[in-house]
Amino acid sequence: MTGEDDGVRWLAPDELAAWMSLAALMFKLPGALDYQLQRDSGLTHFEYLVMAGLSESPDRSRRMSELAGFANGSLSRLSHVVKRLEKRGFVVRRPDVEDGRITVAELTDAGWEQVVAAAPGHVAAVREYVIDALTPEQLAQLKEIGDAIHRKVDPGRSC
Amino acid sequence: MTGEDDGVRWLAPDELAAWMSLAALMFKLPGALDYQLQRDSGLTHFEYLVMAGLSESPDRSRRMSELAGFANGSLSRLSHVVKRLEKRGFVVRRPDVEDGRITVAELTDAGWEQVVAAAPGHVAAVREYVIDALTPEQLAQLKEIGDAIHRKVDPGRSC
């Protein structure tokens, strides 16, 4: 299926190898990170990202759409997730005072404690799977590669 | 949250940058590839992988568990997906003659045409987003990096 001259630029062996390596990584890494967080802290990676995003913000609060962008998710997804987190007591929602369309989510004390408790394990997992698996040069290369791909996939965001 | 001596090895700025780059990539790339396949061929990336896996096999057929490994998915997931593909007429299932426990999935003619039609667009997307975004050196680096991470995440598979 790769030899014919059908006008398609199929992948050369080394290109294929690199792609397969990236593909395998893309499929396994999220699962591994999710598994660790779920097991040790009862949180999805996405839930963790949301709460971590809030924990770093002034007043531990942030508007929904901003938070969605930070966590790489749709507004709808965030809305559902925040509703669940609210039900669990980790977050509260309230309309913005200045612009009634805006909803700001705020981390509760219980939520704060939850993130603080979850963070070390998560960082350790990232370290184990990624950072400590690579040399410093590879880490620098990875950043360049990631940025290059990211620019192609999502050209709008790089402005 | 990074300054205290709490026994946790937090990420240094360059480590964080590399990780964020990889994280963004991991979340956006699958979506972008899925979107292209879904739009142009009505297939999930996973469905495509399954059918591509079959198309490369002798007799266009392969046993379920093998196929699941190839497509990086659980057997259960594959079973559901193959059931849907069967309903769409792209695949048929039958028990193995030698060992009745084994199920082999086989690509139908319609399925074959579907993959053949979908492949060029998918390869073009991979090229656009990944291969052509990188220099040959970066491609080689990516393979090494991916393999290194993969070894940490899933040590069993490398035997």
Added chain:
DNA sequence: CGCGATGAGTTGAAGCGTCAACCAATTCGG
């Protein structure tokens, strides 16, 4: 002012993935 257009979020239904329970066929120990 008043009213249509736009923007921010929410909601409900539908589809997909995971998990655990399950079934069927085969193998192995006695």
Added chain:
DNA sequence: CCGAATTGGTTGACGCTTCAACTCATCGCG
């Protein structure tokens, strides 16, 4: 050989994500 353990796969229920429809608030323009 016969029954138990193992292997390969399927199923149903549940939870999460997506998509499209919707609500409500604000903005802009006549």
